Amino acid sequence: MILVVNTTADTSVSEEVKKLAAEENKDIKLIEAGNKKIGNCIGCNYCWLKTPGECAVKDDYEEILKEIIHAKELWVISDTALGFINHKGKNFFDRILPIATMYLKFKGKEMRHVARYKSSPDVGIIYRGEADKAYLNRWTERCAINFESKSLGAYSTENIKEAVACM
Amino acid sequence: MHVVIINGSPRVKEFSNTDKILAKFTEGLTENGTTFEQYEVSDRKQWDAIRTAYNTNKNILMAIPLYVENIPGLLLEFLETLTPKNDGTQLSFILQGGFAEGSQLRCGEAYLEILAKELGCEYGGTLAKGDNFSIRFFGEQTRERVTSPYKEMGREFAAQGNFKSEACRKFTGPETFPLKIRILVGAMFATVARKSFKKIAAGLGCTKSLKYRPYK
Secondary structure, eight states: OEEEEEEEOOOHHHHHHHHHHTTTTOOOOOOOOSSSSSOOOOOHHHHTTTTTTTTSSSHHHHHHHHHTOOEEEEEEEEETTTEEEEEHHHHHHHTTTTGGGEEEEETTTTTEEEESSOOOOHHHHHEEEEOHHHHHHHHHHHHHHHTTTTTEEEEGGHHHHHHHHHH | OOEEEEEEOOGGGGGGGHHHHHHHHHHHHHTTEEEEEEEEEEEEEGGGHHEEEEHSSEEEEEEOOOBBBBBHHHHHHHTTTOOOOOOOOOEEEEEEOOOOGGGGGHHHHHHHHHHHHTTTTTEEEEEEEEOTGGGGGGGGGHHHHHHHHHHHHHHHHHHSSSSHHHHHHHHHHOOOHHHHHHHHHHHHHHHHHHHHHHHHHHHHTTEEEETTTOOO
């Protein structure tokens, strides 16, 4: 399943993604999260150490997390700020920690968390606004390394077609 | 010199590893007369005061725990409320994380340079170091041993005015560990460390396997 989560309040981008994906016969599951209640990670580590796999922040994120664990690809649509995705987009990624466990192992030369579920989604970003594209690509690569998956890249909303082609 | 220190951790001060690092860092920083004021982003009630301090001071230091390869979402939310300065203000960073390798901090560090520019500040460098996950779980003696190297870095910042010296660069430690160490540490994480994590979890009231899957 290709999961697309729109963290912006503007649904025109996700509508465009949906339309282009349909044209290419790609089956996507779209979640409009722009108006959902999704708080920031508070760093309590309960999802690793107290209630394994469950976030202590009880809000609308849990229903999305239940989809993420079945997704082959995760695409996040985010607004930008300060050269990066904005805090709503970043909160979305910070809250993904329950899919990892507290246990650690070496993968290549670096240490990684052992994944909680059998597979983790490949990751792609669609960003709306000014951002440092080269950095966003680097960051998405690093996120994917942590998920033991691969990066699908970071695309401006001006290049939605390119992003959908990668789905 | 006077430094405005912003603890960018979303974790409450009492449990913040970054705060414990700052406690040592500021011991060294203030030895020769440098003064500081410190704020916590985790406390939204302080946000107005932090904005005022940011606007009226020219030497700002943000201490940041690495969250998913970058700064925590809560800190980003706060930073989005600031106005770029463009008045010669220096912005320096302490970046700390759980994983021990320096390589794990570089993506976050690269963003901090971008961030300083976005905020119209001069980049004062980043003091990057990992292996800090367990600070809050340690007893006093071990915590002292793990955090005390930051005291020297406080002295270094007071003397140099930034984190661009060779001593600061070296403070990070190895970028990655040699194969022999990786095998040894890997074995430790598959055995002893697992027991230790289980013990910490039990202390927090955890009754499930740490590999438990709540969602099917």
